[in-house]
Amino acid sequence: MGTEAEERPHGAAVVADGFGLKGPRGWAFRKVSFRAEPGALVAIEGPSGSGRTCLLLALTGRMRAKEGHAEVGGLPLPRKMAAVRRISALGQVPGVNELDPAFTVAEHLRERALLQRRFDGSVRALLRRPGTRAAEARARIAEAVAAAGLDLDALPKGERTSVRDLERPEALRLSIALALIGRPRLLAVDDTDLKLSDADRTEVWALLRSLAAAGTTVLAVCSEAPEDALRITTIAPEEPVEESAEAPEDPETPGTPGTPGAPEEPAGKGPAEKADATGAKTVDAKTTGAKTADTKPVDTKKARTKATGADAAEADGTGTDTGAAASTTEEGADDALAETGRS
Structure with missing residues (x-):
């Protein structure tokens, strides 16, 4: 009884106060403040380019913030980024952890279970018999697939279906299932409603609500948040991008002495x-x-x-x-x- 209670996912509270991240081209987002209780559904909405994905990655310990502070499960950011990564998991984020189109669904699931056991398992778990470890991996996979609502039998070739043959809703559910294998306290999903019909969008938000109700805190990037979610709106900073130290070139007479950005000619030289x-x-x-x-x-x-x-x-x-x-x-x-x- 006690072991089952320990294995059940328990969400992590997320707190941000004046949180901001600055990159080489200026501020990605700044002055973000909110508080989410464990098991909350947090929707990060905003226009494209307003720093939604950067905020998602910063709150999961994947990017280092430059101002303000935040806490995830009582772990301060950015000082405890590695610890936050251990209790959080990412769904598919373009350019970060995309699905391999050549892999089948079963290969993705088995690979993630092996990695989870290798890097996050205890020493005692590694000393168990191979048959016992294999059975535990299959149980974790089945649990994650069921929680993500991914019906393997409904796929064109079952679990042997390649990722390239998946529709957008199935690929999204597979990425969520892969994240849930680690039983995270915080689940982050990017582009939640991208290229989805109204019916598919309704099903995806119902899935995320069920995960939050089961105890996992959910962060979801979207273009339009549902009414029952905690809405965090990101707005592109009004501050202009800082210019480099080099002087701008004059398009009319570049490099000519006496024009802006060109070195002055020393006096007395012909x-x-x-x-x-x-x-x-x-x-x-x-x-x-x-x-x-x-x-x-x-x-x-x-x-x-x-x-x-x-x-x-x-x-x-x-x-x-x-x-x-x-x-x-x-x-x-x-x-x-x-x-x-x-x-």
């Missing part, structure tokens, strides 16, 4: 000195082999030798323009070779 940063002190006509004013191409090797002479150094100091560079001919390059002793 075009020839700016070219020093790229390793070329002379103007482009010498370093790139472009045609001169006399339409004769300059030999690049001879031009570099010319640049090492005294005449080239003097020209750099005075900011020689392209006209002076154009006067360099092949004879001038030969004279430069003779002056440096390399002819």
